[in-house]
Amino acid sequence: MSDGAKHSLLSPSSSNRWIACPPSARLTENYQDASSSYAAEGTQAHSVAELKLRHKLGQASVPPSCDNIEMAEYTDDYVAFVTEQMEGLTNPKLFVEQKVDCSRWVPECKGTCDALIVSEGVLQIIDLKTGRGVKIDAEGNGQLRIYALGALELFGFLYPINKVRMSIFQPRLSNCSTWEMSREDIEKWAVEALKPAAELAWYGNGNYKAGEHCRFCRAKAKCRERAKANMALAAYDFTDPALLENDEIATILGKIDGLVSWASDVKDFALLEALKGVRFAGWKLIKGRSNRKYTDETAVAEAVKCLGLDPYEHKVLGVTAMASLLGKKRFEETIGALIEKPQGKPALVPATDKRQEIYITTAADDFADPIEN
Ligand code: SF4
Numbered sequence: 342m343s344d345g346a347k348h349s350l351l352s353p354s355s356s357n358r359w360i361a362c363p364p365s366a367r368l369t370e371n372y373q374d375a376s377s378s379y380a381a382e383g384t385q386a387h388s389v390a391e392l393k394l395r396h397k398l399g400q401a402s403v404p405p406s407c408d409n410i411e412m413a414e415y416t417d418d419y420v421a422f423v424t425e426q427m428e429g430l431t432n433p434k435l436f437v438e439q440k441v442d443c444s445r446w447v448p449e450c451k452g453t454c455d456a457l458i459v460s461e462g463v464l465q466i467i468d469l470k471t472g473r474g475v476k477i478d479a480e481g482n483g484q485l486r487i488y489a490l491g492a493l494e495l496f497g498f499l500y501p502i503n504k505v506r507m508s509i510f511q512p513r514l515s516n517c518s519t520w521e522m523s524r525e526d527i528e529k530w531a532v533e534a535l536k537p538a539a540e541l542a543w544y545g546n547g548n549y550k551a552g553e554h555c556r557f558c559r560a561k562a563k564c565r566e567r568a569k570a571n572m573a574l575a576a577y578d579f580t581d582p583a584l585l586e587n588d589e590i591a592t593i594l595g596k597i598d599g600l601v602s603w604a605s606d607v608k609d610f611a612l613l614e615a616l617k618g619v620r621f622a623g624w625k626l627i628k629g630r631s632n633r634k635y636t637d638e639t640a641v642a643e644a645v646k647c648l649g650l651d652p653y654e655h656k657v658l659g660v661t662a663m664a665s666l667l668g669k670k671r672f673e674e675t676i677g678a679l680i681e682k683p684q685g686k687p688a689l690v691p692a693t694d695k696r697q698e699i700y701i702t703t704a705a706d707d708f709a710d711p712i713e714n
Pocket of ligand 1: 358362552558559560
């Protein structure tokens with residue numbers, strides 16, 4: 342799924358941020374986006390996925406070739422997922438890379454849906470995400486909602502649509518998330534939440550609000566509001582008694598991830614600025630520690646071989662690299678039985694996390710009287 346203009350001010354992909362913090366849009370409009378090799382890989386995967394779907398629809402005579410085994414497989418999985426979604430729908434029609442115009446709700450907002458299924462009663466948009474970073478949830482996803490609204494503009498009067506389904510297909514994290522809303526609810530959200538936030542954001546109005554969304558903001562290191570929100574922990578009332586109570590530790594735990602991520606954003610930013618010649622009072626740039634390294638690996642290997650010794654270490658590839666080498670099917674058939682997934686290290690996460698809780702029995706539980714008096 343791609344946003345219409347490359348640097349559109351109110352892009353659907355950043356909507357969760359500018360809906361929560363409208364003035365962030367104008368604040369960051371002149372910041373440069375960093376391009377990455379991951380983005381190039383994502384573009385390639387989307388082209389392969391598009392051509393596969395078009396081939397399936399009879400719009401392309403030959404299927405696309407793809408040398409990357411992993412990409413070839415996960416784009417096949419995507420095509421299978423899109424096809425499955427059409428089952429059980431009445432007169433479904435699939436549109437691939439469908440352009441939508443969302444400017445009724447968000448100024449100058451256009452985009453392209455990876456896959457859009459329109460049927461009698463149901464409209465579904467499917468977004469292929471090829472990243473390995475974080476799992477993206479379809480629930481509460483502003484980007485999917487905005488594209489769905491654009492799709493309703495296009496097809497809403499042609500088909501009697503009353504349900505909107507929005508799916509994220511993220512094969513490299515085995516994540517497939519679908520969220521459904523009634524057409525009435527999504528249009529209500531557009532009127533009550535989206536349009537007012539878009540107007541504030543467009544004119545640079547509204548209040549700054551720090552939160553989870555800050556990590557995708559280009560001003561995240563320099564933003565005063567984010568700094569204020571994080572520094573508020575320093576104002577915590579650490580008075581008596583000398584040791585913190587468990588309730589206080591629980592409060593601090595809830596703030597630590599945000600604090601750590603803000604602190605590292607500020608440090609990274611300051612280092613980059615210092616490397617450009619900016620000076621921060623009381624700080625200086627130094628050379629970090631470094632390890633020795635070879636200037637020419639081939640020459641080193643040859644020299645060691647001349648001594649009759651083996652200069653190489655031989656190691657079996659890691660599981661992810663091996664899966665890429667063999668492809669999912671061959672990986673399962675050949676070495677699937679030799680793979681185990683050890684228990685993960687225990688971690689303390691917020692109670693709202695969806696993973697299953699580990700219950701630890703304490704000594705107090707052992708002595709608890711099972712009979713209630
Ligand atoms: S860092 Fe957070 S609070 Fe600051 S402008 Fe960006 S989104 Fe808003």
